[in-house]
Amino acid sequence: MVRLHEGFRPVSTRADEQIRADIVEVGRRLYARGFVASNDGNISARLDDRRLVTTPKSVSKGFMTPDMMVVVDLDGRKVSGDRDASSELLMHLEVYHQRPDVKAVVHAHPPLATGFAVAGVPLDRAVLAEVVTTLGSIPIAGYGTPSTPELPAAVRQYIRVHDGLLLANHGALTVGPDVYGAYYKMETVEHFARISLVARLLGGERLLSQEEVVRLQNLRGRYGIASPAAICLDDVLTSASTSEEDATCQVVRAPDAPGARLVADPSSGVAAGGRVAPRPSTDPDAEIRLTYRELTSLIEDAIRSLK
Numbered sequence: 058m059v060r061l062h063e064g065f066r067p068v069s070t071r072a073d074e075q076i077r078a079d080i081v082e083v084g085r086r087l088y089a090r091g092f093v094a095s096n097d098g099n100i101s102a103r104l105d106d107r108r109l110v111t112t113p114k115s116v117s118k119g120f121m122t123p124d125m126m127v128v129v130d131l132d133g134r135k136v137s138g139d140r141d142a143s144s145e146l147l148m149h150l151e152v153y154h155q156r157p158d159v160k161a162v163v164h165a166h167p168p169l170a171t172g173f174a175v176a177g178v179p180l181d182r183a184v185l186a187e188v189v190t191t192l193g194s195i196p197i198a199g200y201g202t203p204s205t206p207e208l209p210a211a212v213r214q215y216i217r218v219h220d221g222l223l224l225a226n227h228g229a230l231t232v233g234p235d236v237y238g239a240y241y242k243m244e245t246v247e248h249f250a251r252i253s254l255v256a257r258l259l260g261g262e263r264l265l266s267q268e269e270v271v272r273l274q275n276l277r278g279r280y281g282i283a284s285p286a287a288i289c290l291d292d293v294l295t296s297a298s299t300s301e302e303d304a305t306c307q308v309v310r311a312p313d314a315p316g317a318r319l320v321a322d323p324s325s326g327v328a329a330g331g332r333v334a335p336r337p338s339t340d341p342d343a344e345i346r347l348t349y350r351e352l353t354s355l356i357e358d359a360i361r362s363l364k
């Protein structure tokens with residue numbers, strides 16, 4: 058039997074060279090934006106229906122040159138290149154096997170999105186119209202030891218229906234129709250994480266209602282926005298649970314509020330108008346916070362009432 062990689066040494070075409078140049082530039086941007094530190098992260102792209110090009114192992118993505126890239130076949134066997142392929146090649150191969158439409162994969166550790174991945178908080182709330190129409194939601198794939206088959210197994214559960222994933226206690230993964238398309242999705246994931254964090258620090262998000270999400274889903278069709286799966290709605294806002302089943306749609310959490318577009322997140326105490334509403338606790342064991350001045354005044358009042 059003739060094995061694919063034996064004697065298979067195609068001449069590098071202009072298109073191949075452009076893809077290598079794009080990977081070098083995207084590596085620079087990932088590093089410059091702090092989406093990776095040291096030698097973290099990896100980028101790959103399809104050259105044709107038999108070959109991929111990937112970033113090399115143990116190199117800072119901010120300082121790569123086109124000749125460092127490694128060409129492999131779809132089974133991960135090296136076709137050409139002086140270096141070893143990315144240590145996360147198995148995860149990239151899994152994506153290409155599951156998604157024939159995907160032409161490029163970017164993996165990085167952007168700090169805000171990775172913070173959500175570490176906290177176990179998926180970016181799946183209906184908050185920003187642009188995120189709903191493009192990525193839908195960004196779930197968290199379960200933890201897998203980096204560079205082992207555990208990571209592709211975790212990614213497999215979601216990648217058929219999502220273009221962006223968080224990787225539990227690790228980082229993020231995005232895919233696209235070309236190298237820049239995959240990279241821009243990584244920018245969107247990190248931008249969304251930053252906005253979500255700020256909104257939560259300010260008391261919590263106001264959410265798009267289910268009606269509004271349906272309207273946005275319809276815009277996908279009207280503007281020809283490519284998406285691997287439809288949005289399915291869920292109003293269980295506090296649930297971060299991940300099912301063992303493979304995902305079949307992009308679960309977006311949005312409140313059911315007929316006639317409304319923006320709705321207060323009932324778990325945050327933010328009113329729809331944006332004002333943070335105090336929520337008196339009925340739990341006798343709940344924690345409260347007092348300033349030193351408030352505590353002193355309470356003690357003084359209690360002493361006074363004893364006199």
Ligand SMILES: [Zn+2]
Pocket residue numbers: 097098164165166203227228
């Ligand atoms: Zn990583």
